[in-house]
Amino acid sequence: MTRLVDWASGKLIKVINVSNFLDTETSPKIERCEYLTSYNWFDHPKHPTILVPGSPPLWSPSLSTKRLDEDSGEYFRDPNAARYSRYPIEPIFRALLAIHPDANLSSFDIIGCGSTLGNLLRFCGGIDKDFRFDIDRIGDTVFFIRKESSPTALIPSVCGYGHSFPEAHTMWEPDVKGSASHQRIIQYDFGGLKFLVRSESDGYLKQAVDRNAQLNDAAMANTSEDLPELKETLASEADNYSLLEDLRVSGGPSSTGGPLHIEMRGRRIPQKAIFDLKTRAKETRRPIDMDEVYRRLWVNQTPYFIFAEHFRGSFEPRNIQPMFVSNEISKWEIDREALLKHYQAVIMEILAATRGSATGKLQAIRRGSGSLKIQERIAGDDVLPYDLRSNW
Structure with a gap:
């Protein structure tokens, strides 16, 4: 378990306990989800570089059994902070404005990532886990910024095949070769709030992209009334397991010094084609x-x-199961209504505390199975450079 004794904080602002929340009649759900932009971290020898929109690794298991070496080496906990500790969330907005120059950044209530939002969900579910993240406010927008013990903190005691397996079964395509990770930015509404969320993608399925293109072509040739039916058809056909080619991932270290460089390379991959493994x-x-x-x-x-699944590092094709799980995720959302009500309430508490703060610079800390504490943050660094802050 991560030790938090060194995490410096200031005055205690609020203590949040899920047990204190009253039940509400609302049933919060994610709605109006949209993929906005993306970027790849690119291994440049001299300066931190992102490719916009980049593209995730293309996936295909081998057609024959493949025995892999167990994971070894060093892996960063937070690749964004490790590669650009100066402003770890700056690439989100450089990538967003490169694709959508007229984007209204002040329209977002919450800007977070899979790590910060996932930890809040674990807290609401009573799962023991130490975590912290910084909280910043620009205008009325509140940022949840992942915070490890240091920007270059490593995953301890790496073992298993969670890295060697994707390295053996995916590849960076020629236009993004030399990439180290793919970061996606989506927006959605939840609980009356507008979220902007960044997460790392394991890869994408080519056939799912082809189906999405077919949908778009069909939509152009049909009236708007036909579009819902076309979307339903796409979803019903999406759980096809033969989405494969023989490819591989590569990666390596990158410099963290100097300003962020941006190259317009890659292509936009629809959210319908993205997978986690x-x-x-x-x-x-x-x-x-x-x-x-x-x-x-x-x-x-x-x-x-x-x-x-593998047996001592040997992966057989029949034990590799791609699954289209959107329906299961929707069912999970319905079944976890009480959890999501608590999640909504916790976020509203944090939002109110941050918007009511004179400095707008706080920190969320949780130890083990304890309460979530919101404290003033001693370090007062800006979350974004001035030219981006001026968009608010």
Whole structure:
């Protein structure tokens, strides 16, 4: 468990306990989800570089059994902070304005990521976990900024095949070759608030992109009344498991010094084609925690999940299961109504505390199974450079 004793904070502003919330009649759900932009971190030897819109790795398992070496090496907990510690969330807005120069940034209530929002969901679900994140306000927009013990904090005791498996079954396509990760930015409404969410994508499925293109072509040739039916047809056909080619990921270190460089390369991949993946040893008798999986996919609105079982590092094609899980995520959302009411209430508490703060610079801290504490932040660095802040 991460030790938080070194996490410096100021005056205690609020203590949040889920048990104090009264039940409400609302049933909060994610609505109007839209993919906005994306970027790849590119391994440039001299300066931090992103490719906009970039594209995620293309996926295909081998047609034959493949034995892999166990994970080794060093992996950053937060690749965005590790590659650009100066302003870890700046790439979000450089990528967004590159694609949507007229975007109204002040229209967002919450700007967060899969890590910060996922940790709040775990807190609401009573799951023990130490975490902290910075909270900043620009105008009425509140930012949740992931915060590790240091920008270059590493994942401890790396083991298993969670890295070697995707490295062996995906590749960066020629226009984005040399990339190290793909970051996606989506927007959606939840609980009366407008969210902008960044998350890292494991990859995409080519056939799902082709189907999306077919949908768009068909929409151009039909009236607007036909579009809902076309979307339903696309979704019903999407759980096709033969979405494969033989490809591979590459990656390496990158400089963190100097200003952020932007290159317009790659292509926009629709959200309907994005997947998350997980590996597990067949010897492990414990069933996969699908509640944790759906929680992560719900936050990121990722429609595909690929589960790969192995026996001592040997992956057979029949044990690699791509699944279209949008319907399951929708069911999870309905079944977790009480959890999501608490999640909505916690976010509203944080929002009120931050908007009521004189400095707009706070920090959320939770230790183990304890309360969520909102404290003033001693460090007062700006969350974004001035030219971006002026968009508010």
